[in-house]
Amino acid sequence: MAKKSYRQAINEAIAQEMRRDENVLVWGEDNVGGAGGDGEQDAWGGVLGVTKGLYPEFGSERVLDTPISESAFIGAAVGAAATGLRPVAELMFVDFMGVCFDQIFNQAAKFRYMFGGNAVTPIVVRTMYGGGFRAASQHSQCLYPMFTHVPGLKVVVPSSPYEAKGLMIQAIRDDDPVMFFEHKVMYDDEEEVPDDPYTIPFGEANLTREGDDVTIVAFGRMVGFANQAADTLDKEGISCTVLDPRTTSPFDTETILECVEETGRLVIVDEANPRCSMASDVSGLVAQEAFKALKAPIRMVTPPHTPVPFAPELEDAYLPNADKIVAAVRTAMA
Amino acid sequence: MAKKSYRQAINEAIAQEMRRDENVLVWGEDNVGGAGGDGEQDAWGGVLGVTKGLYPEFGSERVLDTPISESAFIGAAVGAAATGLRPVAELMFVDFMGVCFDQIFNQAAKFRYMFGGNAVTPIVVRTMYGGGFRAASQHSQCLYPMFTHVPGLKVVVPSSPYEAKGLMIQAIRDDDPVMFFEHKVMYDDEEEVPDDPYTIPFGEANLTREGDDVTIVAFGRMVGFANQAADTLDKEGISCTVLDPRTTSPFDTETILECVEETGRLVIVDEANPRCSMASDVSGLVAQEAFKALKAPIRMVTPPHTPVPFAPELEDAYLPNADKIVAAVRTAMA
Amino acid sequence: MQFNRDDLIKAYRGMRTIRDFEERVHEEFSAGKIPGFVHLYAGEEASAVGICWHLDNRDKIASTHRGHGHCIAKGVDVKGMMKEIYGRRDGLCGGKGGSMHIADLSKGMMGANGIVGGGPPLICGAAMTAKYKKTGGVAVAFVGDGGSNQGTTLESYNLANVWKLPVIFVVEDNGYAEATSAKWSVAGSQLDRAKGFGMPGVEVDGHDFFAVHDAAQEAIDRARNGDGPSLMHVRLNRFFGHFEGDAMTYRGEGEIQRVRDEQDSLKIFRTRVTEMALLDHEQLDAVDTEVAHLIDEAVSESESAPPPTEADLQTDVYVAY
Amino acid sequence: MQFNRDDLIKAYRGMRTIRDFEERVHEEFSAGKIPGFVHLYAGEEASAVGICWHLDNRDKIASTHRGHGHCIAKGVDVKGMMKEIYGRRDGLCGGKGGSMHIADLSKGMMGANGIVGGGPPLICGAAMTAKYKKTGGVAVAFVGDGGSNQGTTLESYNLANVWKLPVIFVVEDNGYAEATSAKWSVAGSQLDRAKGFGMPGVEVDGHDFFAVHDAAQEAIDRARNGDGPSLMHVRLNRFFGHFEGDAMTYRGEGEIQRVRDEQDSLKIFRTRVTEMALLDHEQLDAVDTEVAHLIDEAVSESESAPPPTEADLQTDVYVAY
């Protein structure tokens, strides 16, 4: 089994699905890169190269650039999905949701319900999220809590290359609209990823580590930090369960509740802003459903209620990291 | 003191602030109603009549209709606010946020931070929310959790005419961007409202009722239901504290924690969808900060994770009401 | 083109069905029998019928909040629509959608839309499906004069042209967006905008079925032939308020009466075909009777149809969750 | 108009400052000293300088992700900018914004913008403030060719016209949006679009300071006189990649070299004013030296300036909370 990057894993998943199903099309700003120009076509393959190579293989009918008009081309993906295609559309940065959110949350998400079950809208919206790139307030947000709030959407937050491939294939085969969150800092992360296609089901959390004392629930890039923190804590004799829910919607409440029943302590690590977030969502779940098992207050590790700052010193202070998780676990144990 | 409706209270607050400060301008779709046509001007005064009468008094320089282009005119309000006006702009239904959210969450909300404290953006966005009008999935949503998630925004959810007037005057005088949520079903609700201008500070919860057994935190229209429920429960010997936080951002965590310390039980009533909501937000707060005081699992009363249905029978089943609150309190007491 | 007698009857029946449907919904709404926000299409019938005349099930349309006419013209079941507007369990959308969300994808009707400007992006996608799958289908986005100012609509003009999609953008200009006059809210002109985005545009009298029909033919043929999108600016009037309950004081003195007298597409059609001796009044009256009966049935069946139950509340959110 | 010698020097200095600033940021970025996403304006100088020439502090501009040139032309402090790009505590935005969010409201510079199409709505608001307060001010929205397809931009065209606002929309068309060719992505034309929304438009060679200056004069006078918005389509080129790190393989063979040789606004300016014997090379060289010194200082001060500290993280979110 070869090592592949998060970028490669996603690219491979899309390519394999495109080979399998001719109804899978890909579009977004510069997803080819160079359309209609005098230079190289496929010059970019997406701003960070995730779709590179799809155009040469699948051609201009299936891999398309778009003008800058997110409402129109994300909406077009929704309309195409409702009429028989399975588009994988790219919202370059999730921060740009503000110019096209309607097509996602009022159209794609609600068709099936509003139309009484008579619509199927199998769109995947790929989007970059997260901090650490020094990309400042409008290119570093997480925002998946907003999408998780919306009934009708599925929300995927893969934490590693292996996860990304399996979840992307599932996303493309899934019949509901899926928001697929790719952490921009993880594109070069590598791990072993099978060459053959495989799916990872939605709504099944991944136990990346089992322990007795504390359950850590972490999302996306935070899963890696949680595991690092668990290593450190292990040396202090604190044994952690680390849970990667993989998808925030659907959400594997069962596994979380089971783990909390066992450990009695909970730390949640969410890179999104703290208010009405997954950190609070998980807290609410546990405070309602596993209250009696709790031995200590729930701890949340999140950024503060501020936009994402530019300066590296500030952004580092802003983001959760392994040290902050370690500190939170110690508090939970105290 | 005269009885005034929620609609009148908001209208009066705006009119009084317009008299006080010539920099307050009002605009939105049909906020005059009839602009440029051959018939009556001020024919509508907003789709449900909230701004009616402002145009005759303040004229076409200060009260404006807009073309249907929410990004442009909400954005114009943001730009006007950043250059010295205090616009009160209307996003007719909050469900339309999807076509203009960028100007709110990436521009207005972030200017001050991104610009290092060198911007002041005193915009008020008035918007209708909530169910009960048989207005179906795209005209009945709450969505305030999404705005609450965003650092830089203030979010106001007034629960009665008195509250609406004082909070609107505060919103207009406030130097930060404010989202002002008006529940469409409450416009005809009446109560005594002082004629003179007054402000209600943000971030100070209102204790509408004090009790010993359970704290009920409720938002907007749900406050009335919570008080009804408390009446019923009183007869059963269950005594409730009912808290109206008034603003979800800033948020009066202190009062909530104090009440929970006293009662040891918490029920949260939120008309918004359940995931990453204010219901989960308050749960998270309490599970982290007042955990030891809790004698029972937290209970949340919210709609299910579905869009808002059209048929009256379904919408009634969907929405929280006094009976559902009573049931949740009983469970919390059991 | 020259219509045969059956065609003429069919066209008239389409318009009459819409008119009667809307007049009846107006009555029932006023009587308190229909809940929610309801926007009536009466007065605009020739547009929907003249355009959808050329469409079959391969072809898709995206509609607006004022969607009943488009649905009927596209062949959506009238009784299923009425039941939906009443919020009944066997309404087209199970009572979950209501007037603003009627859809029938099997008929190529992609939904009314509660969001002004919601349809044009969707229709670009439907057109992409047709183009990619080479179905020969076209896609029609209806927007109002108000919706023609929405960014989503304008972006779609560009995307449809850049991607050379088989789209027809139909701006149904009834002179108002709610209470706002189109003369005031639409800077420039619809046809100049079409040109601005590199596509042909045509203005047409929306009270004249034949004019709409012919203009649509050209636009739709162009799209079907792979020559890309175009725009129709259809001028017409609505007979009722923006939504039910609107007193319409923003309209000029006597405007409604004038419109009803002089710009009633059904009257105009009737006069034309009878003067040309293509049909006689009796034939048209027979259609009126037939349609009146259908609408009566639709209403009485809707009144007695059962509402959804609480068990329906949480179904249809996802295909699988 | 006829420029006096000081004017010519001032124009040249403006363009030279932008050029040097950008070339230096390019170098320092390549050396790993500058973090984040950086988009350089080199090659487009004549546009910013020619337009902002006519503006004072009453007048507002809204910029794009490619904002350095607009800032400098609008009189924003060059050292404060450089420090901001370095993420320093005494940068213009305290290090919180960086290259994509430089703003100086006191100078009427309402911000670079990370969102394509973010600026035009804002500028409508700034224009409304000027109009309502009768300051005599105008408001300029810069967008790229790519940004000219964004719905927010197109909506703003309409709003500015309907409200008769003193706005100038400047489409800086450098032929590319990232890697996408404007020839492909912009259906129709910028001038036809202006007409579509009922406003005058003018196309201008964006490498020619004098041409830009004159066209801007007319548009800005019109706005100041209360005659409403207009659009300038400025054709120009960027010398560097879309952002720092872009290899530009999407550009045609030799394109960059050709552009640098033939369409360098600084060279064109220098040739023009020396051939007309308005200035001599020494005078221009002196400006070069002066500017080089300024940029050197800006960089060395930025390098040694302290970064923000953790205590700064949670300030400046609200005026009061």
Ligand SMILES: Cc1ncc(C[n+]2csc(CCOP(=O)(O)OP(=O)(O)O)c2C)c(N)n1
């Ligand atoms: C994004 C959005 N903004 C505003 C509204 C409220 N609204 C519903 S219909 C309407 C007027 C639409 O006018 P037009 O497009 O001319 O269509 P008409 O009603 O005349 O058929 C408005 C403003 C909405 N539904 N969606």
Ligand SMILES: Cc1ncc(C[n+]2csc(CCOP(=O)(O)OP(=O)(O)O)c2C)c(N)n1
């Ligand atoms: C809403 C939004 N979509 C996409 C982007 C990503 N993006 C940044 S700059 C750019 C290209 C802009 O092209 P153009 O407007 O021509 O400006 P130029 O870069 O050529 O100056 C894109 C797609 C963005 N920042 N915002």
Ligand SMILES: [Mg+2]
């Ligand atoms: Mg209209």
Ligand SMILES: [Mg+2]
């Ligand atoms: Mg460009």
